[in-house]
Amino acid sequence: MNTKSVRTIADIARIANVSKATVSRALNDSPLVRAETKKRIQAIAEEHHFRINIPARNLSTQKSHTIAFVTNAYHVKAFSMEDLFSLEIMGGITNGLHPLGYEMLIVHVDPRDSEWATQYLESGRVDGFVLMTSSKKQSHIKTLLDIHAPFIVWGVPQANANYCSVTADNVTGGRLATEHLIQIGRQKIAFLGGSDYEREVQERLKGYEQALQNVGRQVDPNLLVYGDYSHASGYAAMEQLLDQAPDLDAVFVNSDLMAIAAINVIQNRGKQVPGDIAVVGYDDLSIANYNNLPLTTIRQNIPLAGKLLAENLVQYIQTGVVTNVTLPVELVVRKSA
Amino acid sequence: MNTKSVRTIADIARIANVSKATVSRALNDSPLVRAETKKRIQAIAEEHHFRINIPARNLSTQKSHTIAFVTNAYHVKAFSMEDLFSLEIMGGITNGLHPLGYEMLIVHVDPRDSEWATQYLESGRVDGFVLMTSSKKQSHIKTLLDIHAPFIVWGVPQANANYCSVTADNVTGGRLATEHLIQIGRQKIAFLGGSDYEREVQERLKGYEQALQNVGRQVDPNLLVYGDYSHASGYAAMEQLLDQAPDLDAVFVNSDLMAIAAINVIQNRGKQVPGDIAVVGYDDLSIANYNNLPLTTIRQNIPLAGKLLAENLVQYIQTGVVTNVTLPVELVVRKSA
DNA sequence: CTCTTTCTTGCAACCGGTTGCATTAGCAAC
DNA sequence: GTTGCTAATGCAACCGGTTGCAAGAAAGAG
Structure with a gap:
């Protein structure tokens, strides 16, 4: 139980002798608040180690700032070497998301289940999906398009497709x-x-x-x-x-x-x-x-692919702009050939 | 934009001719609602593919139903083979969490940062942590104990420690x-x-x-x-x-x-x-x-370890009961010895 | 028939942050 | 001094679900 005396924007407002609206605007760096007022409020928040309440923000903005990483490893008890590609691209994705203020959930999907996308999107739990599955990928793409879900795909997009993707040449x-x-x-x-x-x-x-x-x-x-x-x-x-x-x-x-x-x-x-x-x-x-x-x-370039998957999905969520990227590949000569 | 006409509990309440409170209780299977009323409301919700709004629920219950998987791979652009242990146990953890209605965020932690735990916990973003880091583990444990954060550790607990753990013999x-x-x-x-x-x-x-x-x-x-x-x-x-x-x-x-x-x-x-x-x-x-x-x-037994990490952390969050588990190990003879 | 108890459902306040619109103060022009 | 415009801040409704307490109906006992 949190017994801190400064827990909400209302507490900061009381200390700073301004309204909640002004505190909210100051913490969100709004241009509507005078610079010196903004500085004063931000200093008070810092001094009290204030943390904005994420569920409240998510409710009022109707955004979760969370992305679902969709993998089809639903059937196994544990990940394994077979999932090393997903693991490596996952790191790039989380690195791409974090500076944008987004988090990543790992979502296992049963390919027979057609409700998984609405279950996550329409409940407000996630804002969009990174689709990595190879089994039933086309089916998942159709599901996501049908519900107008924001998503991005690793891999070659379908001809005439109007969704985001990152692939390599x-x-x-x-x-x-x-x-x-x-x-x-x-x-x-x-x-x-x-x-x-x-x-x-x-x-x-x-x-x-x-x-x-x-x-x-x-x-x-x-x-x-x-x-x-x-x-x-x-x-x-x-x-x-x-x-x-x-x-x-x-x-x-x-x-x-x-x-x-x-x-x-x-x-x-x-x-x-x-x-x-x-x-x-x-x-x-x-x-x-x-x-x-x-x-x-x-x-x-898997780290870069991950980073672009993250950034391009967030850009689509925020602006509606669809991007398709094809990364170059390169030969790396070691000892097996 | 969601233009569905049935989006909230208020919508279901209007159709069912009951109050929001009754709909909320029915969807949460509360014993306070008469069985036939409950059935009727659940059928209406099913018929309209109703999804409860997770941010709203998180705000009112002050629970996020999300666990942070804390790894110290913050410094790399991508995960790699070095992280295979984390990958494999991660699968067990998500499998343990899902039936309990919990999700898992992957959280990279800079060991020099002492604010990461409060940043996630006191903002209401997560309800607890699974601690996998090996570098600066004791420091992270101290950080989490200091802020009374729910957490569980993979590995041998400190002597006289009063926190949850799963380890092997x-x-x-x-x-x-x-x-x-x-x-x-x-x-x-x-x-x-x-x-x-x-x-x-x-x-x-x-x-x-x-x-x-x-x-x-x-x-x-x-x-x-x-x-x-x-x-x-x-x-x-x-x-x-x-x-x-x-x-x-x-x-x-x-x-x-x-x-x-x-x-x-x-x-x-x-x-x-x-x-x-x-x-x-x-x-x-x-x-x-x-x-x-x-x-x-x-x-x-990594899949079982993951499952127990999940279940025992959720049990601690919900009941305050601390558990320490030591799993047996076994020799697997293959070809290298 | 009346009174008491229990069951079922509703009321409305709350969780905490956001933001459109209103209000007030300050400034400039006449 | 007055008028009009802009800047800065406040008001309060909203986002959607939860739940303690209240109200009314139903059932049982006397």
């Missing part, structure tokens, strides 16, 4: 990865993609195809496999690749986690990385550097 | 790890600890010492080194160990991440794990299983 990423493998002399270059229905994966494939075609090579369907970004799926996909094309000497993998799984498979089959098979990953998560065999990978 | 963990290494025939067993001022590390050392003494062996100070749980510190500590005792044939490492770093050092010096040097880690994070050489490790 996947075509260039695919091309850079493949060009590197070509440049170091690899002859039989495989593609281990994420979920094949995703635009990002399709664009990385396009970049891979472009790089091959640029040197007069053809795409071999036996060299194309897909996972779902999980470690297990990367493992299985790499096994399938080696079964289908035992003589492949390079693989471009659509995520660092699947790349590490692929390396495990390669090494377990008695082959050397990068000697026998060169491996390029994607994302440049921290694990890429920590792996005993540091990963050559395509860096998406 | 570190002495047993240290003993189990060392006994296992003894049992598989290792002669020169090293200890690579976390930060040596931490009670957890001291307790794990005690377990290590007990196991050695139980078989008539002495503790060799040249076999004791400390890191700070970071990958880099684990790497450096293992290098120091091998410099000091090139003939060691086992090492008990106080975290999975440092264990992986240790394995990297061992392999980079041309030695085999577990052939030349057996390695046991701690925590049983998801990475322990994903590593190409799956880690033998001491499992702390």
Whole structure:
């Protein structure tokens, strides 16, 4: 129980001999209050360690200054390595939100539940959503559009879409990865993609195809496999690749986690990385550097992506301006290729 | 802008021909309202997809139903692998909070800032804190105690402390790890600890010492080194160990991440794990299983720890009852030892 | 039938901050 | 000295839900 004698704006008003309205305006730096009055009030508030009551402010302004980070890890008891991408981008998002006076809630979403968005938005609990889910993403986007919810998406937006997004240049990423493998002399270059229905994966494939075609090579369907970004799926996909094309000497993998799984498979089959098979990953998560065999990978600037997701969503909430950002990618050469 | 015609309890009251008070009581399942009236009101609310306004409820009840997850990753632009422990326990915490109607904010804390706790608590933004920081933990505990903030700590509580905590049995963990290494025939067993001022590390050392003494062996100070749980510190500590005792044939490492770093050092010096040097880690994070050489490790039940952190903090907020829980640990034998 | 007790629901004040509009003081122009 | 305009501040209603206490209805006992 808080027994401080100075707890509300009314208390500050009594001490400063002004009205609550003047105190509220002074603490919010309103131009309607004379500068010397404002300074005096702010000094009194500081002296008494005054804290404005956030629920009261939220009620009267009808804003929560809170963003929901929507992840689909609802089904697990705990986060894991599989969620490292979310973890890393989360840090960038909270760093972007904090200077703007916003907080971030983590929201697990059951993809079968169509009420989750209204439950958070129409109750006034959050002002908007950062959508990270990959399963049922289109369905979630539709849900959010239907209720006119402010949101931003990590990933390639739908054609003709009118919502905010931040993505990276996947075509260039695919091309850079493949060009590197070509440049170091690899002859039989495989593609281990994420979920094949995703635009990002399709664009990385396009970049891979472009790089091959640029040197007069053809795409071999036996060299194309897909996972779902999980470690297990990367493992299985790499096994399938080696079964289908035992003589492949390079693989471009659509995520660092699947790349590490692929390396495990390669090494377990008695082959050397990068000697026998060169491996390029994607994302440049921290694990890429920590792996005993540091990963050559395509860096998406995840801290910057997080920061822009935050800032662009808040800008949309405040102004209604929709922004779509495509970040550049870069090849990071380490030891796996 | 929400143009729904049924937005507030007053709207439901008008439709149901009762007062706001009755609607509020019905939606909160109060026994003061007749059962048939309650049913009727709940049906009307359901029919109109009514959502109670959370800021208004928070203001009138003076509760936010929000918990702050306090981590000290304030200094980085993004989370990383170093934060995998926090990520994994975070999942357990949100799973524990959600059925209780609570949300979780992630709060970065500058250890030099002494106002962070009042900033969140006295503004009514959060109802309590889960304290995960390891740097300046004692200082944060003092800060929270000074302002009578509800909180719970992951880790061993201070002697005579009167606050909630969840920890695991570190002495047993240290003993189990060392006994296992003894049992598989290792002669020169090293200890690579976390930060040596931490009670957890001291307790794990005690377990290590007990196991050695139980078989008539002495503790060799040249076999004791400390890191700070970071990958880099684990790497450096293992290098120091091998410099000091090139003939060691086992090492008990106080975290999975440092264990992986240790394995990297061992392999980079041309030695085999577990052939030349057996390695046991701690925590049983998801990475322990994903590593190409799956880690033998001491499992702390992280999902359960997270769930209990959540439930016991909410119980303290609601009832004032302080609970301290020590979870059992277990040895998980994989391939590194 | 009357009185007392209990049940059910309503009244309205409160939680604390925001802000449109009103009021008053001060200043400048005539 | 008067009038008109602007600046500074105050008033009080509002944001929406909660709940202590009051009022009235219903039921039971005598």
